[in-house]
Amino acid sequence: MDSDEFMEVAFGLEKSGHPFLWVVRPNLVRGVERACLPDGFESAVEGRGKVIKWAPQQEVLAHCAVGWFWTHGGWNSILESICEGVLMICRPQFADQMINTRYVEAVWGVGFELEGKLEWCKIEKAIMKLMGKNEGAEMRERANELKNKVARCLEDESELNRPVEEMPPLRVSDLFDPSKYFNEEMANKILALSTETTTNSSGTVVNTFEALETPELRSVRDELGATIPVFAIGPLHKLTSNGDRSSLLDQDRSCIEWLDTKEPGSVLYVSFGSVVMVSQDEFNEVAWGLANSGRPFLWVVRPGLVIGVSGKPELPEGFVEAVEGRCKVVDWAPQTEVLAHHAVGGFWTHNGWNSTLESIYEGVPMLSRPIFGDQLVTARYVQETWQIGFRVEGKLERWKIEEAIRRLMEGEEGAEVKQRADELKKKILICLKNGGSTQQAIDKLVDHMLSL
Known part of the structure; x- marks a missing residue:
């Protein structure tokens, strides 16, 4: 105007x-x-x-x-x-x-x-x-x-919940939709650019491993054809010595000492990454859901996590007293080290791809709360294809959160999820061995680059 x-x-x-x-x-x-x-x-x-x-x-x-x-x-x-x-x-x-x-x-x-x-x-x-x-x-x-x-x-089963027959296990709601983004024009440009870059490339490098996405990699290779080879060289975080040191945020390493005091598999690690934001009401519901679960937890509450709050959000009144002795709240954590710790038995995540691969590598089951982009697709795979976690769907409410945590960390269903996560961990270790699919892909990538 x-x-x-x-x-x-x-x-x-x-x-x-x-x-x-x-x-x-x-x-x-x-x-x-x-x-x-x-x-x-x-x-x-x-x-x-x-x-x-x-x-x-x-x-x-x-x-x-x-x-x-x-x-x-x-x-x-x-x-x-x-x-x-x-x-x-x-x-x-x-x-x-x-x-x-x-x-x-x-x-x-x-x-x-x-x-x-x-x-x-x-x-x-x-x-x-x-x-x-x-x-x-x-x-x-x-x-x-x-x-x-x-x-x-x-x-009823809505159109958004309809399965996409060509891409199981996805639902319509999981697909990338530029209209859901704040800047729809930019989202469309990103989609067009990624398609153009891939189709005009001499090869595609993917941060995954063959045993994790076998049919999906086969489909990508069929779609791109022999002229654009696909190299699955993941998980990339295990191919570098930097690890958590490459983090853009300062890590609070006191959480590792705190984890050392906890029983094996008892702690839920909660982190929604460096970009995802929640409303004040959602933040409060998460806090009380964690408190009411009765489980020990390590919660990353970074500055800017809550919409409209530029600094670190304040915890609800009475929360600290309610969780005394079984809670650790930090601005940021050395995530790969946390997930590798014997005390961690579950990970509540936004399902960014890096976080998901890090959790899979350590055999840690997941609670998924995807927000946008590839997170929706990844969360669907976590629950329905790999069956190593559960989605926390709908409006965030404390009773629902408490129920989801108990489902993941306790009982027969949680034990089955943990068993599948351990099996997937073994597969990823095999891929990383000498002669494994990841090592073979790296060798082929080097040969391909030298041939250009």
Whole structure:
């Protein structure tokens, strides 16, 4: 939008008298990296207006305090709003947003379009209309009906849960979807670039080993053909002497001394990597799920783990007392050394590929909580193909976390998972021996490079 429109939106929100949460991202206003709010705006809306750069939109729309959503009418935003029964004011700009908006107003009747020139008086009137007792109440009733229809659809096996026949064990929801990313354009470019780079290369080096992904490697080789050989030279972390010393974050080695005091296989190691972020509510649920499990645990709580908290997040009140003697919290850990420690019996991970391979190498079963990208695919393999762990699915809740930890670390089912993890560990050791598939792949890679 231009600067005049931005000012009208601000005054419209101010004059409406309603509480609001407004996302003012960088470059929202054309030609301005960071838009300046009108003079006196913040004082005028103090206590009822919150302005932020970006929001966890699904969580916001699901919040009981949210009654309506002013949106551009992008399809993902429309669906998220429908799923939560939230009414919409639509201001479409281009492409499918126009069609989506027409359906919101004329077909589903769960909102309306804000048409014409943006003026504060028009914005104020639109907000009052949506929040009103008559027309607004009728729209809310229709929105709730639509929300219930969505819920009934999700009770059945949804399209997202449908198996991908060509790529077992994957489900549709596991596939790479650029539209789920903050920068969809960049995600599409990454996908296109990776495809172009691979097809134009003289060979492909893969951080895996033959015994782990035999049919998948066969399919890749069939797809690329003889002109682009594939070299499975993993796990790479065992082919270098650097190990954890290559970490970008400072490691707290006191956790190794703490592990030395614990019984073999008793500790759950928890780390979501260097990129994944969680909401404050999710962080609290993880904390109390770990506490309530009764198990010893080592938890990596890095700065920036919680969305909106730049430093290290604070642990919930009463948490430290509840887990005294059986918990160690660190900013960062020497992960390969932790996973190799005899006290570690499980690993709750985001299933980044490096973390997954490190866990497989040490024979440590996994709890999987994938967030994006290849993590979704990897977690599916962990649970359904290799059967060396379980996914923690759906909304993070403490009782669900406690149950998952007990399932992994205790009882017959946990013992079976541990046995399969040990068997996979033996296979990876064979691959790394002289004459093993990894060593052979490295030799072939060197010969191939010398021949170019």
